[in-house]
Amino acid sequence: MQISSSKPLLSSNTQEKVLTGDRATGPLHLGHYVGSLKQRVELQHRFDQTILVADMQGLTDNGHNPQKVASNILNVVADYLAIGIDPSKTTICLQSAIPALAELTMYYANLVSIARLERNPTVKSEINSKDFGRAIPAGFLTYPISQAADITAFRATLIPVGDDQLPMLEQTNEIVRKLNSIAQDEVLLECKPLLSNVSRLPSVDGKGKMSKSMGNTIMLGSSAQDISKAVKAMYTDPLHLNVNDAGRVEGNVFFTYLDAFHPDIEYVAKLKSHYQKGGLGDGKTKAILEECLQELLAPIRERRALLLSDKAQLVSILKVGTEQAREESDAVLRRVKAAFGLNLF
Amino acid sequence: MQISSSKPLLSSNTQEKVLTGDRATGPLHLGHYVGSLKQRVELQHRFDQTILVADMQGLTDNGHNPQKVASNILNVVADYLAIGIDPSKTTICLQSAIPALAELTMYYANLVSIARLERNPTVKSEINSKDFGRAIPAGFLTYPISQAADITAFRATLIPVGDDQLPMLEQTNEIVRKLNSIAQDEVLLECKPLLSNVSRLPSVDGKGKMSKSMGNTIMLGSSAQDISKAVKAMYTDPLHLNVNDAGRVEGNVFFTYLDAFHPDIEYVAKLKSHYQKGGLGDGKTKAILEECLQELLAPIRERRALLLSDKAQLVSILKVGTEQAREESDAVLRRVKAAFGLNLF
Numbered sequence: 001m002q003i004s005s006s007k008p009l010l011s012s013n014t015q016e017k018v019l020t021g022d023r024a025t026g027p028l029h030l031g032h033y034v035g036s037l038k039q040r041v042e043l044q045h046r047f048d049q050t051i052l053v054a055d056m057q058g059l060t061d062n063g064h065n066p067q068k069v070a071s072n073i074l075n076v077v078a079d080y081l082a083i084g085i086d087p088s089k090t091t092i093c094l095q096s097a098i099p100a101l102a103e104l105t106m107y108y109a110n111l112v113s114i115a116r117l118e119r120n121p122t123v124k125s126e127i128n129s130k131d132f133g134r135a136i137p138a139g140f141l142t143y144p145i146s147q148a149a150d151i152t153a154f155r156a157t158l159i160p161v162g163d164d165q166l167p168m169l170e171q172t173n174e175i176v177r178k179l180n181s182i183a184q185d186e187v188l189l190e191c192k193p194l195l196s197n198v199s200r201l202p203s204v205d206g207k208g209k210m211s212k213s214m215g216n217t218i219m220l221g222s223s224a225q226d227i228s229k230a231v232k233a234m235y236t237d238p239l240h241l242n243v244n245d246a247g248r249v250e251g252n253v254f255f256t257y258l259d260a261f262h263p264d265i266e267y268v269a270k271l272k273s274h275y276q277k278g279g280l281g282d283g284k285t286k287a288i289l290e291e292c293l294q295e296l297l298a299p300i301r302e303r304r305a306l307l308l309s310d311k312a313q314l315v316s317i318l319k320v321g322t323e324q325a326r327e328e329s330d331a332v333l334r335r336v337k338a339a340f341g342l343n344l345f
Numbered sequence: 346m347q348i349s350s351s352k353p354l355l356s357s358n359t360q361e362k363v364l365t366g367d368r369a370t371g372p373l374h375l376g377h378y379v380g381s382l383k384q385r386v387e388l389q390h391r392f393d394q395t396i397l398v399a400d401m402q403g404l405t406d407n408g409h410n411p412q413k414v415a416s417n418i419l420n421v422v423a424d425y426l427a428i429g430i431d432p433s434k435t436t437i438c439l440q441s442a443i444p445a446l447a448e449l450t451m452y453y454a455n456l457v458s459i460a461r462l463e464r465n466p467t468v469k470s471e472i473n474s475k476d477f478g479r480a481i482p483a484g485f486l487t488y489p490i491s492q493a494a495d496i497t498a499f500r501a502t503l504i505p506v507g508d509d510q511l512p513m514l515e516q517t518n519e520i521v522r523k524l525n526s527i528a529q530d531e532v533l534l535e536c537k538p539l540l541s542n543v544s545r546l547p548s549v550d551g552k553g554k555m556s557k558s559m560g561n562t563i564m565l566g567s568s569a570q571d572i573s574k575a576v577k578a579m580y581t582d583p584l585h586l587n588v589n590d591a592g593r594v595e596g597n598v599f600f601t602y603l604d605a606f607h608p609d610i611e612y613v614a615k616l617k618s619h620y621q622k623g624g625l626g627d628g629k630t631k632a633i634l635e636e637c638l639q640e641l642l643a644p645i646r647e648r649r650a651l652l653l654s655d656k657a658q659l660v661s662i663l664k665v666g667t668e669q670a671r672e673e674s675d676a677v678l679r680r681v682k683a684a685f686g687l688n689l690f
Contacts, residue, residue, distance in 0.1 A: 055687060056451055063455025064527055070686025096687045099444035106401055106447045106491070109484035110408025114459075117483060138462060138487050139454035145483060146451070182409055319690045341415025342400060342441045345664045 018043050018194070019156030021052030021095070024072045025062060028079040029217040030293075031201040034260045037083050039160060039196060044089040050154045050325060051080060053318070056095045056102070057146060060139040061130060074314045079220050082304035087317050093325035094318055095150070100329035104149035107336060109142060111178045112171070117141050122167045148172040152188045153329035160194040169193055183339030188332070201260055206235030206253040221304045224294060231290040236282050243281040254282070254289060262292050363388050363539070364501030366397030366440075369417045370407060373424040374562040375638075376546040379605045382428050384505060384541060389434040395499045395670060396425060398663070401440045401447075402491060405484040406475060419659045424565050427649035432662045438670035439663055440495070445674035449494035452681060454487060456523045457516070462486050467512045493517040497533045498674035505539040514538050528684030533677070546605055551580030551598040566649045569639060576635040581627050588626040599627070599634060607637050 020040055022028060028037065043049050053076050058069040073094065080092055095101060117123065123144060127136055139146075151159060151172050159169055169191055176188040202208070203216035218230045236254045240247035249255045249272045258268045271288070274280040307314060337343050365385055367373060373382065388394050398421050403414040418439065425437055440446060462468065468489060472481055484491075496504060496517050504514055514536055521533040547553070548561035563575045581599045585592035594600045594617045603613045616633070619625040652659060682688050 059452070059455050059685075061455075063452075064523075066527065066685035066687070073689065094689065096448075096682065097690065099448055102447040102451045103441075103444055105451065106484065107404070107408075109487065110404050110406075110482045112483050113477075113480040114483055114486050115480060132458075135458040135460060137455045138457050138459055138490060139451065141459050142454065142483050142487065178409075182411065315689050322690070337441065340404075340411035342411070344418065344439070344660050345442065345667070 016047050016158040017154060017156045018047040018049040018158045018160065019052065019151055019154050020049075020160055021054045021057075021150065022076055023058040024053050024055045024069050024076050025058045026068075026072055027075040027219050027221055029219045030261075031203075031217060032079075033083060033220060034201045035162065035196060036160060037080070037085075040090070041084040043160070044086060047158065049089070050091040050093065050156065051085065052150055052325075053077060053092065053094045054150075057143055060137060060143045060146075061132075063137055063139065073318075074308065074311055075221075077314050077318050078304050078307040081307050081314075081317070082220065082300045087321060090321075091324050092318060092321040094322045097322045098153070098326050098329050100326070100333040101146070101149045101153055103333055104153055104329075104336060105142075105146045107340070108145045108148055108175045108179070111175055111182075112142075112145055114141075116171075116174075117144065120144055120167050120171060122164060125164075144168050144171045145175070148175045151191050152176060153332050154325065155189050155328070155332065157189055157191050158194050159191050160196060162196060162200060163193075166193055179336065179339075183336075185339055187335050187339045202253050202256055204230050204234050204253065206251070218293065218297075220297065220300050222297060222301070224298070227293050227297060228290055231286050231293065234286065234289075236286075240275075240282065244278045246278045247275040247280070247282075249276055254285060258285075258289055258292070261296060262289070361392050361503040362499060362501045363392040363394040363503045363505065364397065364496055364499050364536075365394075365505055366399045366402075366495065367421055368403040369398050369400045369414050369421050370403045371413075371417055372420040372564050372566055374564045375606075376548075376562060377424075378428060378565060379546045380507065380541060381505060382425070382430075385435070386429040388505070389431060392503065394434070395436040395438065395501065396430065397495055397670075398422060398437065398439045399495070402488055405482060405488045405491075406477075408482055408484065418663075419653065419656055420566075422659050422663050423649050423652040426652050426659075426662070427565065427645045432666060435666075436669050437663060437666040439667045442667045443498070443671050443674050445671070445678040446491070446494045446498055448678055449498055449674075449681060450487075450491045452685070453490045453493055453520045453524070456520055456527075457487075457490055459486070461516075461519075462489060465489055465512050465516060467509060470509075489513050489516045490520070493520045496536050497521060498677050499670065500534050500673070500677065502534055502536050503539050504536050505541060507541060507545060508538075511538055524681065524684075528681075530684055532680050532684045547598050547601055549575050549579050549598065551596070563638065563642075565642065565645050567642060567646070569643070572638050572642060573635055576631050576638065579631065579634075581631075585620075585627065589623045591623045592620040592625070592627075594621055599630060603630075603634055603637070606634070606641060 020036060022032065040049065040051065053073055055069050055073055059066060062068050077092060081087070085092065118141070123141065132140070147168055148171060161169065173190045176190050179188055180186055204218065205216045207216065218227055234254050234257070236252050237248040239245070255272060258271065262268045271280065271285060275285065334343070365381060367377065385394065385396065398418055400414050400418055404411060407413050422437060426432070430437065463486070468486065477485070492513055493516060506514065518535045521535050524533055525531055549563065550561045552561065563572055579599050579602070581597050582593040584590070600617060603616065607613045616625065616630060620630065679688070
């Protein structure tokens with residue numbers, strides 16, 4: 001099976017600049033693939049696209065465990081290349097190696113109140129899902145400011161996000177408007193969301209988000225055995241005990257995965273109908289899903305392993321992208337500083 | 346009158362590195378001179394000294410008015426040079442032109458909780474004295490982190506401060522210990538205070554701190570007329586109505602200034618005694634103080650004006666110091682990043 005390339009989401013528009021990124025806290029998984037990575041392969045043919053390996057953001061809740069972030073940077077780059085991100089079409093760059101991002105964050109931090117950050121629904125829900133207690137790191141509460149720096153530093157105008165991330169873009173645009181108003185000039189560009197038409201892929205156990213630490217996900221580099229094990233453990237319909245029972249498709253993780261990954265939509269529709277009527281066993285359908293995932297992931301796993309066997313090449317690709325990103329972001333920083341009169345030298 | 350050079354506060358110790366700085370939000374005044382600047386002229390002969398023109402910190406409560414900061418950078422540099430800071434002995438550098446400071450701030454922000462920042466007594470009292478309400482800028486609440494970046498980036502170990510600033514140094518040392526513990530290496534150095542033996546100079550009206558915006562101070566560049574006016578308006582003893590009345594010396598701003606600025610301690614002691622007994626009029630004593638301040642400030646004002654007439658030279662001096670500071674701080678940043686494993690390139 002080839003990595004399927006769905007129809008373009010948008011008509012070609014080289015004026016728009018796309019920015020995405022991933023916290024470098026672990027190798028990427030099928031949730032990333034469906035929710036974002038696959039779309040980026042598409043987008044790189046239509047837009048000027050930058051992908052940020054967000055190691056600094058990964059540190060905002062791993063400040064005491066930087067090795068977790070550092071050790072995953074090249075994994076993430078290998079994931080990108082393995083699924084088809086082409087460094088000649090997409091700028092892949094490393095956040096910690098782009099000083100202008102930290103500098104812009106410092107300027108923007110003076111334009112955003114602590115109260116405003118505490119009201120941010122995305123940050124609120126993330127704080128609730130973590131074990132910070134009263135000890136929320138300053139870097140974590142303020143990371144929407146750093147994200148605004150990322151977006152504006154690359155003059156990105158189109159940000160592929162899930163709707164849970166919309167408050168982050170609103171925060172960015174507030175900063176853009178404030179800064180432009182202070183500068184009395186359009187120094188920064190506002191951005192808009194590119195909402196994904198793919199719903200979030202549930203975890204294998206159906207209990208929520210995929211998370212490597214929860215052991216409920218399939219990584220892009222998973223072995224054939226791990227894929228097989230994950231599919232066998234997949235949550236289906238707990239009331240579908242006998243082959244001839246009518247089964248439920250809604251909330252059945254298995255069919256959500258078939259929808260997301262099987263290339264033949266009609267065939268999946270037929271399977272669903274059969275399952276609902278009764279007469280289709282979980283064993284058989286799981287075999288179909290497993291085959292489909294094995295076909296998808298085998299070449300990715302192979303490319304990924306090959307890429308990781310030559311780390312110097314990965315470093316070199318990341319370095320070239322980062323140098324390009326530094327140039328772009330330094331230019332934006334110079335404009336912001338000039339607008340503030342801070343351009344003595 | 347010469348700018349008097351008091352006895353060294355410490356014996357010579359070239360191992361210690363001294364860092365001081367000033368928010369570039371206005372030209373400096375007599376309060377700065379007595380509280381810090383005069384001591385720096387002394388310290389530069391004994392230590393490796395860096396002075397930071399803290400424009401970024403000035404922006405933390407002037408985010409919407411960057412011009413106030415930008416327009417004062419060269420004023421502050423001229424103040425330094427006019428009072429005798431020697432750029433061949435002291436590194437004078439500009440905070441916003443040293444990217445490592447922003448980058449270190451980002452790393453340290455992950456090691457400090459919002460709750461810890463909110464407990465900082467110095468920040469608490471500064472927040473109370475400002476009109477932020479609920480709208481404390483993120484950059485203001487977090488500026489102790491940025492200050493820790495300043496101190497550690499230059500490997501400064503000795504920080505001349507008033508005792509109200511001790512919590513800032515404690516915050517810095519907490520970050521140093523945390524980072525060194527994560528890195529399992531002495532990447533950063535702890536600092537210690539160099540407590541000034543000069544009490545804070547009160548405002549001319551005796552109502553509190555000097556502040557240019559309150560119009561109750563004497564700037565280093567004040568004209569002879571302004572100095573005369575300020576001394577005449579100076580708060581003395583409100584019950585000392587007739588020359589023959591006994592006067593109070595305690596809380597008498599006039600005598601605090603004589604103590605701070607008159608070179609002849611014995612003469613000032615005699616004046617105090619005469620004033621307390623009665624028979625010494627405010628007019629006469631004010632004339633003595635005015636003469637002393639005019640003598641102190643005339644050459645400073647003259648040098649200051651001369652320096653400001655050649656801005657290119659000021660920029661050049663600041664640039665040389667900043668380049669030196671960039672080298673030092675880049676080296677510290679590299680060590681921090683390497684300790685975190687973030688040194689791919």
